[in-house]
Amino acid sequence: MSRIPEAFIHDLLARTDIVELIGERIELKRAGKEYRGLSPFTNEKTPSFFVSPQKQMFFDFSSGKNGNAIGFLMAYDRLSFVEAVEELARRAGLEVPREGGAPARVLMDGPLDALAAAERFFRDRLRQTPVAIDYLKKRGVSGETAKRYGIGYAPDRWDALTEFLKDTRHAIEAGLLVPREGGGCYDRFRHRIMFPIRDTRGRVTGFGGRTLGNDPAKYLNTPETPLFHKGRTLYGLYEARQASTGPLAQLVVVEGYMDVVMLAQHGIHEAVATLGTATTRDHLQLIFKTANRVVFCFDGDRAGRAAAWRALEQTLPELHDGRECAFMFLPEGHDPDTLVQTIGAEAFRARMRAAQPLSQFLLGELVRQVDLGTLEGRARLLALARPHLDKLPAGSLRTLLLDELAHLARMDRTDVEQALRRSDPPARGNAPPAAAERGSAAARPVRRLMQLLLERPALAERAEHVELLAQANVPGTDVLVAAIDFFQAHPGATAAQLLAAWTDTARGRAIGRLLADPLPPLDDTALEAEFRDGLHRLCQRALKARVEALLAQARIRTLTEAETREIEAMTRQMRTRPPDT
Known part of the structure; x- marks a missing residue:
């Protein structure tokens, strides 16, 4: 009978973060160097269940249970020992070897080793490439900071890493290389500053690369792999934990790799970044396992406020007592990287302390x-x-x-x-006829704009002030905005590709109905003019609604200086005409 090698079990436990494992099943809160929660094995009312990240053990003083990750799965998920090992191996992307059975094969040892080797390769090439060093110096990055974050450089060749990594199969699995249709492979990252992305245990699971050439993709990330998931990874989280001698009081969420790196260089080590994606619930669970306060840092324009609102919606379900969330909006023309270099760390920290609490942001946006x-x-x-x-x-x-x-x-x-x-x-089917008719009439302009956009997706490139449309209070604007965002993010995409992206969703079904009702023939000039004018009218409606709301506020309180300037700016904008195509 085959058995699981003891060495494999030790390696498996070394690869497992017990805090993450248990945190996926029960709610944990940081308590000093440990995490605390209610016992999952008894009906206690006060927390007596502790998880130690240092020891990688759990201790339940209510039931008397304790153990490692395997023991927890056996007790909580009611698995056998072998089943618990197989579950941990599945999470780590490993195949469980057996002694006396089939030859042992560890699937993810290769990809992890390939990623670690790639990090060493990129760092070595950085030291040999003056143009990459000069770029980092111009951005203000010191050699010590580059070393701390493992920053490197991918050569401007199709096969530099391919030649360095002898086993290309593992490198393909790790997302480092791209297979060719006719055989062979080539480097995914070329002529880019490379930022290694680590998991909570410090292992490199992916990379982000910033182009030094004219590549239209300014930043490029490792694709989704068994090891790397953008929606569950935060750049800089491992480094933030390592830089702290005790529990972190807060984390500040920024958008870019350079933002994290430059803030850390100025002594603000608690910065993390999402990887080109919106904040997810998984991100927030990672954040609140590390700190009880999160500060989201966004641009102060309408697009930034819209992104902040999406983050707020994801944060609300995670705001158990003791947790805080705030929003810091940046001055025009700045991101965290440039702002901290301009005003210094103390002034930046003062802005973090003065960040707008979630409750204030929520109510303020609703009152608008x-x-x-x-x-x-x-x-x-x-x-x-x-x-x-x-x-x-x-x-x-x-x-x-x-x-x-x-x-x-x-x-x-x-x-x-x-x-x-x-x-x-009320249920949609029971809505009063007059109300349904008014809603249909209000939605008619948006329906027409959607038809025009589906007919000519390239119109999305000319759409401006898209973030304003959602404030127009017209049914269907959310679908229109999402469609414009899709076509802007995917130049050259067709209506069929949008339909495929929205398969089995309410939006996809609505698009399908519109595509089944084609437009009468329109010449290019008329189509573009109608789309431009329709968007302009929706934006005017949104501006008018916002101005009216602020004027109503002025009747019951004194407006702030910023609100007064906003009214003036919006009033000027309402007098403008859309630009000629």
């Missing part, structure tokens, strides 16, 4: 959309707030938000709670 000077506006505020309150876990923050809503709506707290409970929207 209503007129608090009318009964209808205050009623609409409650309706807009409800889905966000429903996402919040029960706790003090939710209670305080209800109190603030009651103040804004000029109602008693009890009345607000009752109003929120009975504000379920």
